[in-house]
Amino acid sequence: MTTPALIALHEAWPEARIDVVADQRSSSLLTHCPFVGEIFIRDKTAGLAGIWQLVRHLRDRTYLAAIDLRTDFLPWLLRAERRSMRWLVRHEPPPTHAVERHLQVVKRVVPGLSAPPAPKVWWPASVGTWAQARKATLPGRVLALAPGANWAGKCWPLECYIELAGLLAPHFDGLLLFGSAVEREAAQAIADQVEQPTLNLAGTTDLVEVAALLPLCAAFVGNDSGIGHLAAAAAIPTLTVFGPGEPARYRPWGPRAAIICAPGAELSALPAQSVADALHEHLRALSVEAQVQE
Numbered sequence: 001m002t003t004p005a006l007i008a009l010h011e012a013w014p015e016a017r018i019d020v021v022a023d024q025r026s027s028s029l030l031t032h033c034p035f036v037g038e039i040f041i042r043d044k045t046a047g048l049a050g051i052w053q054l055v056r057h058l059r060d061r062t063y064l065a066a067i068d069l070r071t072d073f074l075p076w077l078l079r080a081e082r083r084s085m086r087w088l089v090r091h092e093p094p095p096t097h098a099v100e101r102h103l104q105v106v107k108r109v110v111p112g113l114s115a116p117p118a119p120k121v122w123w124p125a126s127v128g129t130w131a132q133a134r135k136a137t138l139p140g141r142v143l144a145l146a147p148g149a150n151w152a153g154k155c156w157p158l159e160c161y162i163e164l165a166g167l168l169a170p171h172f173d174g175l176l177l178f179g180s181a182v183e184r185e186a187a188q189a190i191a192d193q194v195e196q197p198t199l200n201l202a203g204t205t206d207l208v209e210v211a212a213l214l215p216l217c218a219a220f221v222g223n224d225s226g227i228g229h230l231a232a233a234a235a236i237p238t239l240t241v242f243g244p245g246e247p248a249r250y251r252p253w254g255p256r257a258a259i260i261c262a263p264g265a266e267l268s269a270l271p272a273q274s275v276a277d278a279l280h281e282h283l284r285a286l287s288v289e290a291q292v293q294e
Contacts, residue, residue: 001229001253002069003029004116005102009067010035011117012110016064021054021074028207032122065109069102084108099253118254119233121211131212138197140173144214144231146222147190148183148202154224156241156267156275158186163272164221165194168279176217177202178210178227221279224250232257237286239279243267258282 009018017037020030027039040057043050055077066080075083084105103116135142147161165175174197177187181203191198205213211230214220220231220238224245231238232254240252243262251259260278262270 001098002102003119004099004253005069005106007117007120008103008106008113009110029121029211032124067106067109069105082109096248097253098249121230121233123208123212127208127212131209131216134213135216138174138176138199141218142174142176143168143172144176144178144217144220145190146178146225146227147186148179149223149225153244156223156270158189160272161190162193164275165190165196167272167276169196172196172218174198176213179203219279219283221275228252237283239282241270241275256286
């Protein structure tokens with residue numbers, strides 16, 4: 001959800017290189033961005049010693065602007081002509097979504113920005129070629145599924161994903177399963193019980209490879225997780241299943257992303273048929289929109 005802010009900064013200052021502070025996992029999604037300069041890794045487990053070491057590195061240079069979307073202190077410690085951070089916009093009318101909140105922070109140093117750009121992920125040509133080869137092992141229209149999340153409370157029951165795959169079998173020719181290494185067994189349980197040709201990539205791909213594969217899929221369904229945000233950035237029809245959480249603030253951002261919320265935030269109360277119907281309706285709406293634009 002940070003890339004729209006980065007793209008907005010790049011559009012305002014196209015000649016500038018943007019240094020980024022990120023955690024180890026998310027940093028890979030920015031490695032191939034053409035306007036990102038140096039990526040500084042923030043180790044959240046390193047405590048004050050780690051923060052001080054990070055600040056020492058950042059103070060080696062002077063910045064046109066220091067913008068902090070996550071904390072309220074870092075820009076004060078850096079050499080920068082302009083500074084902005086979250087607390088400076090807390091008393092302004094807050095937008096709902098995190099992407100809009102990020103842009104509000106950016107606007108403090110770059111006035112005149114309008115709506116946030118769409119999110120984006122970058123990858124090298126070699127990864128794109130690899131993704132094409134993997135997708136070629138599945139026929140026709142492929143549905144991407146991500147049955148995991150960063151904690152179990154966000155996971156729609158596995159049996160619901162299996163039932164959903166059956167309901168959608170007439171509309172998709174194959175399944176592509178994504179997730180982490182700890183989710184590989186759950187993904188394999190889906191692969192073992194569906195009729196469609198299935199490729200289980202859970203635990204075998206990094207985030208950049210996932211991002212390169214998603215644009216080759218016809219649609220995505222998954223839990224409230226990072227892969228849903230990558231699907232939205234890929235601009236494929238995306239349906240995210242929400243139980244507990246804040247969908248108004250953290251839903252995937254993008255013109256082709258939709259959500260479905262479980263009754264009472266209880267994921268076990270959300271039938272597979274309801275999710276299948278929601279995906280069909282989303283696809284119909286996007287098709288009508290495309291026809292109008294033509």
